[in-house]
Amino acid sequence: MRIDVLTLFPEMFESPLSHSILKRAQERGIVDIALTNIRDFTTDSYKKVDDKPYGGGPGMVMMCAPVFDAFEHLRQACPTPPRVILLTPQGRKFDQALARDLSGAERLLLIAGRYEGFDERIGTGLEAEQISIGDYVLSGGELAAMVVIDAVVRLLPEALGDAASTTEESFSEGLLEYPHYTRPEDFRGMKVPEILLSGDHGKIAQWRHQQRLERTRTQRPDLLSPENA
Numbered sequence: 001m002r003i004d005v006l007t008l009f010p011e012m013f014e015s016p017l018s019h020s021i022l023k024r025a026q027e028r029g030i031v032d033i034a035l036t037n038i039r040d041f042t043t044d045s046y047k048k049v050d051d052k053p054y055g056g057g058p059g060m061v062m063m064c065a066p067v068f069d070a071f072e073h074l075r076q077a078c079p080t081p082p083r084v085i086l087l088t089p090q091g092r093k094f095d096q097a098l099a100r101d102l103s104g105a106e107r108l109l110l111i112a113g114r115y116e117g118f119d120e121r122i123g124t125g126l127e128a129e130q131i132s133i134g135d136y137v138l139s140g141g142e143l144a145a146m147v148v149i150d151a152v153v154r155l156l157p158e159a160l161g162d163a164a165s166t167t168e169e170s171f172s173e174g175l176l177e178y179p180h181y182t183r184p185e186d187f188r189g190m191k192v193p194e195i196l197l198s199g200d201h202g203k204i205a206q207w208r209h210q211q212r213l214e215r216t217r218t219q220r221p222d223l224l225s226p227e228n229a
């Protein structure tokens with residue numbers, strides 16, 4: 001997969017992209033992630049990327065021209081048409097199903113904005129899908145873009161070792177994970193549940209399933225399908 005990111009702050013991406021699974025996936029050639037600074041596509045001496053909103057009101061708006069020019073530069077360089085994603089609180093809410101859907105694309109182009117928002121014509125003109133990562137306001141789209149990249153890349157074949165590969169499956173069943181424990185058996189008086197030490201794999205599986213249902217009921221009842229409720 002190839003992922004391009006258009007951003008005013010490419011440096012913000014450096015640390016998340018150079019650790020752990022994202023780092024390894026790039027090293028192994030599973031994903032190629034390229035950052036493009038929108039400001040490099042300004043044409044005036046101030047390198048202006050934002051302007052006052054028509055109609056008045058607070059804040060500044062991301063201008064069309066630098067974003068379109070950066071976009072067209074990237075489109076020229078590679079013939080595969082990308083899925084174009086605009087990170088915005090107005091977008092469709094990101095979830096595991098959307099991550100899985102995006103992980104099937106050959107190419108993604110993410111656009112992260114700053115200021116009050118994008119000129120509306122950026123989304124319409126570039127035929128972008130709009131994605132939000134949740135109902136709260138971030139200072140810009142960069143962290144949201146990183147969330148999307150992380151969730152998508154770990155789903156690419158071979159991106160994960162065996163150990164981690166089951167986590168996503170459980171979420172896709174619509175239930176939270178069961179509780180995990182490792183050594184010691186007793187930590188400051190907090191004991192590992194007896195059943196996990198029993199060696200009875202049937203009983204353990206049953207207990208874990210029960211825990212998943214119970215946790216989901218108490219912490220995320222919204223996730224429960226009618227047959228589990």
Ligand code: 6GU
Binds near residue numbers: 086132134
């Ligand atoms: Cl994608 N952008 C911003 N600025 N805030 C958000 C968001 C995106 N998703 C949730 N909050």
